[in-house]
Amino acid sequence: MANKGFEILNAGPDLRAVTLDANKHMFYGFPFGSAMDYKSVMAVNQVLGKEPNSKVLECSLKACKLRANEDSFICVGGADMGWKIDSETIEGYQCYEINTGQILSGGFSKNGLRSYIAFSREIDEVSGNHIIFQNDSEKSTPQPKAYQFKVNNNLVIHRGPEWNLLDQKSKEAMMIYSARISPNLSRMGTYLDGKVLTIKTNFPKQSVCTFPGVIQLLPSGQLLVLAQDAQTTGGYPRIAYLDKDNLADFNQLPIGKELKWRLEIL
């Protein structure tokens, strides 16, 4: 099959090809990587009848603009970015045919933060301004919609390795905590604007292992939730971590959004 792929007319603030797989070389300091919202990735792939882990495009904050250089089926999901094929609005988690020369575009996210695009053929790579498909990949068979994206800001956390460094008041505050997503957010992590917490004793000056979803307490008392592209080690106490099912939900919360969590003791 000819490999014409799609042309990127506008990448938006952050466009990348992602899967659900972690980087295999974390021992050498490579971040975990992978998609920020695995639920949406699995769902868009499912609609196109593909393996849940197939590579998709991830757009953060604002949609990209693509021109089809070949006929394809696509499915968009995750945050609603007002996606259109030419001037026709399309819905999330539905299969649409896009023909050569047609344009896929959208705007800023209306709910959530990250949107995903799956293609019927397997993405090989994003190279320069082209999305290149694997040579031997055939179009998959579309399946009915089975998922609806919803922003979930009621989250669950668990106690982290340094939970006991928190003073009693801070422990109580962490049990049911509310905060807002600060503007300081990226694929590395998100700072929260919320109640300032304190620890009883100094945290030793040595690095510890970190992971996506871990909640670090900074010396200022502010909380930082690490995400998929965070460093593999860090120097701040890990007082808690997000329940794995909620990390994808957290990663979809936009700047300024209020969130609440409750502590569940395992």
Add this chain to the structure above:
Amino acid sequence: MNPLLIASINFNLIEIDNDKLLLQVTNNQIKQSTSIPLIAEHINNSQLKQIHNVVAAENEILIYYKKESFTELLNELQKFSNSKIIPDKESFKIEVCFEFGEDWEAVCNHTKKKREQIISELLKCKFPLINYGFQPGFMYLDDLDESLSVPRRSTPRLKVPAGTLAIGGKYVGIYGSESPGGWNIIGRSSHKIIDNFEIEHFPSIGQKIEFIQIGKQSYLRKYGK
């Protein structure tokens, strides 16, 4: 959970999310016989089918494992209980061009030594690699003479090129990839992650790193900018 013995060191175990296992050195072992990153590397290189990834810090190891393989994983790790893990004795040579050093003035001022003298001392030493981390391919090298120790810059640079050789406190570091960084830049090395890099060609933990000086033109010809 009971502590787990690996390479004659006791670790406390913390299970996270049913897919991560944190091994922390127990408090009663003040000075371990072998470095924790060396043990972590041994586990990583063993390519156990239950393990996705291994991360090492000074006193702990984080293992990402396949769901529902926890018991199997523990059984496998128990096989390492009395393993003697010895670092590769052969030194690993890395070419360095000191002409790329942007912070020589600060380093010379702080150490009160001349640039040529510092370079000469660095070329005579063999620095053990104590861990990777911070950024992809970043190497922490130990045994820097105290007289060459320089505190980190008060303001980190937003962009430090891949391959950069730098001093940060008591360590020498090599940036495997471009990243922000606050260490004092004294040169650029051949250790950098480029398109076709291979992890297999990285030095192993505990291996002694030796610097070989090359000129700027040779560096640019062999390794690019």
